[in-house]
Amino acid sequence: xxxxxxxxxxxxxxxxxxxxxxxxxxxxxxxxxxxxxxxxxxxxxxxxxxxxxxxxxxxxxxxxxxxxxxxxxxxxxxxxxxxxxxxxxxxxxxxxxxxxxxxxxxxxxxxxxxxxxxxxxxxxxxxxxxxxxxxxxxxxxxxxxxxxxxxxxxxxxxxxxxxxxxxxxxxxxxxxxxxxxxxxxxxxxxxxxxxxxxxxxxxxxxxxxxxxxxxxxxxxxxxxxxxxxxxxxxxxxxxxxxxxxxxxxxxxxxxxxxxxxxxxxxxxxxxxxxxxxxxxxxxxxxxxxxxxxxxxxxxxxxxxxxxxxxxxxxxxxxxxxxxxxxxxxxxxxxxxxxxx
Amino acid sequence: xxxxxxxxxxxxxxxxxxxxxxxxxxxxxxxxxxxxxxxxxxxxxxxxxxxxxxxxxxxxxxxxxxxxxxxxxxxxxxxxxxxxxxxxxxxxxxxxxxxxxxxxxxxxxxxxxxxxxxxxxxxxxxxxxxxxxxxxxxxxxxxxxxxxxxxxxxxxxxxxxxxxxxxxxxxxxxxxxxxxxxxxxxxxxxxxxxxxxxxxxxxxxxxxxxxxxxxxxxxxxxxxxxxxxxxxxxxxxxxxxxxxxxxxxxxxxxxxxxxxxxxxxxxxxxxxxxxxxxxxxxxxxxxxxxxxxxxxxxxxxxxxxxxxxxxxxxxxxxxxxxxxxxxxxxxxxxxxxxxxxxxxxxxxxxxxxxxxxxxxxxxxxxxxxxxxxxxxxxxxxxxxxxxxxxxxxxxxxxxxxxxxxxxxxxxxxxxxxxxxxxxxxxxxxxxxxxxxxxxxxxxxxxxxxxxxxxxxxxxxxxxxxxxxxxxxxxxxxxxxxxxx
Numbered sequence: 001x002x003x004x005x006x007x008x009x010x011x012x013x014x015x016x017x018x019x020x021x022x023x024x025x026x027x028x029x030x031x032x033x034x035x036x037x038x039x040x041x042x043x044x045x046x047x048x049x050x051x052x053x054x055x056x057x058x059x060x061x062x063x064x065x066x067x068x069x070x071x072x073x074x075x076x077x078x079x080x081x082x083x084x085x086x087x088x089x090x091x092x093x094x095x096x097x098x099x100x101x102x103x104x105x106x107x108x109x110x111x112x113x114x115x116x117x118x119x120x121x122x123x124x125x126x127x128x129x130x131x132x133x134x135x136x137x138x139x140x141x142x143x144x145x146x147x148x149x150x151x152x153x154x155x156x157x158x159x160x161x162x163x164x165x166x167x168x169x170x171x172x173x174x175x176x177x178x179x180x181x182x183x184x185x186x187x188x189x190x191x192x193x194x195x196x197x198x199x200x201x202x203x204x205x206x207x208x209x210x211x212x213x214x215x216x217x218x219x220x221x222x223x224x225x226x227x228x229x230x231x232x233x234x235x236x237x238x239x240x241x242x243x244x245x246x247x248x249x250x251x252x253x254x255x256x257x258x259x260x261x262x263x264x265x266x267x268x269x270x271x272x273x274x275x276x277x278x279x280x281x282x283x284x285x286x287x288x289x290x291x292x293x294x295x296x297x298x299x300x301x302x303x304x305x306x307x308x309x310x311x312x313x314x315x316x317x318x319x320x321x322x323x324x325x326x327x328x329x330x331x332x333x334x335x336x337x338x339x340x
Numbered sequence: 341x342x343x344x345x346x347x348x349x350x351x352x353x354x355x356x357x358x359x360x361x362x363x364x365x366x367x368x369x370x371x372x373x374x375x376x377x378x379x380x381x382x383x384x385x386x387x388x389x390x391x392x393x394x395x396x397x398x399x400x401x402x403x404x405x406x407x408x409x410x411x412x413x414x415x416x417x418x419x420x421x422x423x424x425x426x427x428x429x430x431x432x433x434x435x436x437x438x439x440x441x442x443x444x445x446x447x448x449x450x451x452x453x454x455x456x457x458x459x460x461x462x463x464x465x466x467x468x469x470x471x472x473x474x475x476x477x478x479x480x481x482x483x484x485x486x487x488x489x490x491x492x493x494x495x496x497x498x499x500x501x502x503x504x505x506x507x508x509x510x511x512x513x514x515x516x517x518x519x520x521x522x523x524x525x526x527x528x529x530x531x532x533x534x535x536x537x538x539x540x541x542x543x544x545x546x547x548x549x550x551x552x553x554x555x556x557x558x559x560x561x562x563x564x565x566x567x568x569x570x571x572x573x574x575x576x577x578x579x580x581x582x583x584x585x586x587x588x589x590x591x592x593x594x595x596x597x598x599x600x601x602x603x604x605x606x607x608x609x610x611x612x613x614x615x616x617x618x619x620x621x622x623x624x625x626x627x628x629x630x631x632x633x634x635x636x637x638x639x640x641x642x643x644x645x646x647x648x649x650x651x652x653x654x655x656x657x658x659x660x661x662x663x664x665x666x667x668x669x670x671x672x673x674x675x676x677x678x679x680x681x682x683x684x685x686x687x688x689x690x691x692x693x694x695x696x697x698x699x700x701x702x703x704x705x706x707x708x709x710x711x712x713x714x715x716x717x718x719x720x721x722x723x724x725x726x727x728x729x730x731x732x733x734x735x736x737x738x739x740x741x742x743x744x745x746x747x748x749x750x751x752x753x754x755x756x757x758x759x760x761x762x763x764x765x766x767x768x769x770x771x772x773x774x775x776x777x778x779x780x781x782x783x784x785x786x787x788x789x790x791x792x793x794x795x796x797x798x799x800x801x802x803x804x805x806x807x808x809x810x811x812x813x814x815x816x817x818x819x820x821x822x823x824x
Binding site: 121122123288290294295296297302305306309312316319320322326 | 388
């Protein structure tokens with residue numbers, strides 16, 4: 001009797017451990033394989049980004065990007081070489097066509113997923129990058145294509161990075177570091193680097209987003225003062241290094257100074273809409289556009305609710321209530337500066 | 341490779357399709373900003389130009405002044421809230437007092453006359469006793485009860501509500517209350533679905549359609565059950581009169597029991613906000629959220645049209661669903677009390693089984709069983725409780741046969757039956773709490789399922805309030821016993 005029980009226990013135990021595909025061993029092996037694949041894909045992604053920005057890639061830079069010791073990074077590169085994904089021809093570390101294809105897919109999946117999170121969910125911005133880091137290894141090329149089609153084949157992700165087309169080229173990072181923009185020169189933010197994550201979170205907290213316009217008010221060695229979307233922002237030059245901007249020549253500083261948001265309009269006052277803030281995304285943005293908050297519309301603040309928020313605005317003959325958080329998204333020129 | 345379908349359809353060689361795709365992509369990259377936004381702008385610009393040329397608006401100035409004046413009053417710091425409270429108090433008063441007479445008439449017709457008449461008819465037709473019991477005592481009686489209690493209040497409340505909606509006042513209520521809902525992570529328009537929920541939760545859930553933001557709409561659906569619906573007011577008033585009014589001198593009894601019922605309703609509002617706050621920060625965090633609230637111009641309500649649509653769309657719609665669920669439930673009520681295993685009916689066995697849990701919650705097995713078998717409508721809870729109490733306590737001289745739900749004429753008689761069934765003040769208090777905090781009726785659960793198209797949300801909407809109800813009654817029972 002006892003032998004029988006022992007035997008049954010042993011059988012159950014070995015089944016639990018060694019059952020094909022569902023046993024603990026098989027699961028552990030699958031998890032290990034997956035994490036090795038993730039590491040390979042991350043390595044290829046690093047090489048592709050170096051390639052696009054014409055920066056030389058080495059075992060050292062790879063180790064830095066993936067958080068590996070140099071010996072580990074070298075072993076990883078040997079593995080990639082054995083699989084025919086990279087080559088060291090002409091003494092230069094370069095992607096092979098197969099490796100390039102995988103890397104391009106991963107980058108594309110990452111940026112598409114961030115775009116999806118921004119447009120179709122209410123998940124907070126600070127989590128997009130980490131979620132996309134995970135999802136980029138799960139989406140198949142076919143799934144990525146379906147996602148792209150559903151999102152209307154977007155050209156850029158929420159940070160302002162271009163989403164590559166399958167089999168296409170990865171374009172180099174746009175713009176120049178914000179630190180290199182001259183004082184007083186109007187610019188538009190085009191890109192925010194999302195790594196390291198904690199600095200990125202700080203940038204988000206300051207409310208900076210790609211697409212925002214402003215100019216540098218002044219700088220010292222310790223601080224950079226910006227006028228951006230109708231308010232003043234101070235940040236450390238080390239943070240500004242993560243921001244890229246493009247110089248705007250058609251916009252004057254006076255235009256930028258004159259910008260207000262709808263939230264600053266007192267009841268009875270009017271203003272012409274210049275546009276929506278770049279930080280307003282997805283369903284929220286489409287709703288505001290649908291309501292008629294488009295460039296050229298004249299808006300009059302009418303009355304506030306008894307609790308002070310929301311406020312009713314008259315836009316194109318309709319009375320619409322917006323919360324203060326939303327009214328901040330609508331950039332306006334106070335009446336008189338825009339022809340009604 | 342995603343090549344636009346029309347390139348292939350035109351029969352062009354694959355190479356040129358790819359070329360077109362690349363060209364279009366290059367052109368699109370050249371456009372500053374978002375293509376769709378340019379389209380919206382262009383549409384508005386064109387529409388504005390056409391409207392300026394083609395539309396004239398005689399009398400617009402005077403209308404605008406009238407609207408502005410009215411808006412200033414109903415959204416003012418001083419008058420906004422008093423006007424709102426006054427209007428809703430009036431609406432509830434009209435509903436409750438106005439429904440009494442037609443309810444009594446309907447009950448007299450369907451239960452007082454129709455029920456004996458059907459019994460005689462069945463007897464004359466020679467139907468066997470069990471079939472008569474199942475169909476007439478069970479199915480017909482439960483349905484007749486639901487109709488007579490449910491129909492009149494809804495037929496008054498819904499048209500009144502729709503009139504205010506049609507006039508354009510309700511969006512102003514949402515405007516006034518939005519700040520409150522915003523703090524809880526909800527939408528101001530939930531004020532309207534909650535208000536509707538005081539009439540009927542199933543209708544309240546349907547009313548959440550006006551909330552166009554997915555996250556806030558789910559919040560409104562999941563918390564609608566905390567609005568004390570019409571079907572639960574009579575239970576609250578009766579139990580408060582018997583058990584809480586009985587604690588104070590007679591001249592204060594009316595006031596104190598009214599305060600107790602209002603307190604329970606306010607507690608429901610409190611739970612609405614607390615649960616909304618919790619939901620929006622936990623499981624609903626990732627859902628899409630936007631806000632917009634249009635304040636349409638005021639207009640004279642179209643009385644007859646409103647009356648017609650609110651009766652068809654809301655009243656009959658809800659009533660029909662309630663009847664669909666009341667029929668089988670009537671059968672279950674009758675069967676559970678008449679099918680015997682081992683000499684005791686199923687209901688008695690269930691009551692014995694549920695008693696330990698019920699007593700731990702400061703309730704009893706009868707109440708829990710009543711909430712299970714009377715799930716189609718809160719209206720028949722008290723009749724079911726009375727019938728089950730008489731059955732399980734083996735009382736004679738009150739009520740009819742087993743499985744025949746009944747109501748007594750005076751609160752004193754009900755109190756006598758319930759006290760004989762072992763009820764205390766704690767049972768009364770916890771029944772009031774449990775009546776507020778338990779699963780929605782089956783009509784509402786089904787409506788939630790239809791509206792969200794998700795069994796998951798329907799299950800959550802069912803279990804969440806039930807869980808809260810168990811927790812709150814257990815806590816009250818524990819404190820009550822510890823302190824006394």
